[in-house]
Amino acid sequence: MPATRHTTTAPVPLRERRRAAAAQEILDAAERQIGEQGPAALSLRAVARSLGMTVQALYHYFPNRDALVTALIAKAYGELSDALQAAADAERAAPSSAPRLVAVAEAYRDWGVARPEHFQLLYGTPLRYYAAPAEGPTTQAVRRMGAVFQRELFAGFSPAQLAAADVPPLSPPYREHLEQLPLHAQGDLPPAAVALFLSAWGHVHGLVVLEVFGHTAYLGAHQAEVFRTSVRMMLEDVHRRIPAA
């Protein structure tokens, strides 16, 4: 079997373009359905129905449901990353980096609260038998998202400062593993800083997860303030662990 079929001069993206357009249309319809009915209600038949075609047509654009879901997840991660980046950019004029980190965290929460169905798609397990691919477009999108947060968390600190962060002693193999981790957003991040980042990220994520999944409903309308207070404390605590220049 030779490489491809379009052996003529032009790259022949004629048919390909229609394919891509149709696939995009399917993705949009699926996303719409998730936003309306929740991720668990995602149904190939319903997607096809809303597009005026039958189920089997979808199989010409996605090999199976999991592939469609993976594409949806990757897209959602991308949009979430964009939201975080936009929030950070909006606070670029701030004199200190603190408001930028707060803005990023708030953007993370805002995205989850505004679109709980999509948030559940990313962080719940709403689709029975769905297994996320080990390495794919999603992992890359996740890394990008973490990079935004990490950048603003440590903005304004030198590598020397970060390396001297007051962190419990890390075991040598753990240090080594952290050093050769592919989440170095910009320049090398010392292990102590990575440990701080992981803790902070878990902190922010946990607060949002509890709220979006309804486990802190008893807090009512004050959930925004709970989050704001917690993030502020978290930022203070992290900065307190980084020595002054």
Next chain:
Amino acid sequence: MPATRHTTTAPVPLRERRRAAAAQEILDAAERQIGEQGPAALSLRAVARSLGMTVQALYHYFPNRDALVTALIAKAYGELSDALQAAADAERAAPSSAPRLVAVAEAYRDWGVARPEHFQLLYGTPLRYYAAPAEGPTTQAVRRMGAVFQRELFAGFSPAQLAAADVPPLSPPYREHLEQLPLHAQGDLPPAAVALFLSAWGHVHGLVVLEVFGHTAYLGAHQAEVFRTSVRMMLEDVHRRIPAA
């Protein structure tokens, strides 16, 4: 229609007992299936099959799938609470309260890591169309679980100390709402302490959620150390905010 049918002397728990035994058997089979196949694969038909009966028989013990799921969730919360309490009790001899809180946090993680399917049942949304009841046995179990954590987090501090905790200013309505919250484990907890508790709980939960749901798989076998380090820092940070006696 009069009250009940058993108008004889004895309370006639004869049939009731069989009913309860059968219901328990169903619950066990369902839990076994969750442990083996994951919560998303929970199927009434499969449960009935493993018990040698047909689907419709289950409907004589649970009105529908959601009721069975609710019972499973309540049971899982109970077991999780027991695990936390047991971990705290095991460290009762410790001179300081710090190791108890660490032990409770580790127990939370251990439970989630050891039984990821059950953890997903509690904190994911694995069942399509399942809607948790607003007030029921689950909320009570959740409160009990939070109480264990909260107790160990603030053990050894007086109400006066907790009230003077160094926390960002809380808005008056937020303070008021926190004061009349039904999660006062023992004695009244000042709003500042509640804010600290909520932040700490979100922190621990977020770390565990990320790990159990596979979002930090890139950390490999070091995830236990990530957690231990983060919890230690969290505890230091919380205690640093509570003034000395």
Next chain:
DNA sequence: GAGATCCGCCTAACAGTGTTCGGATTCTTG
């Protein structure tokens, strides 16, 4: 002990899901 009642379980069916096979239609390509 005999009769009435109710409980427990079954067979059958409905609407829904993801997925596959085979044939028909349409549209691009040489």
Next chain:
DNA sequence: CAAGAATCCGAACACTGTTAGGCGGATCTC
């Protein structure tokens, strides 16, 4: 224009939760 590929649909399979109707046996009353 003819060849051929890409697209699409009808039908089917195995699975899900749920409901209706009917049968047998255990239980309770007299």
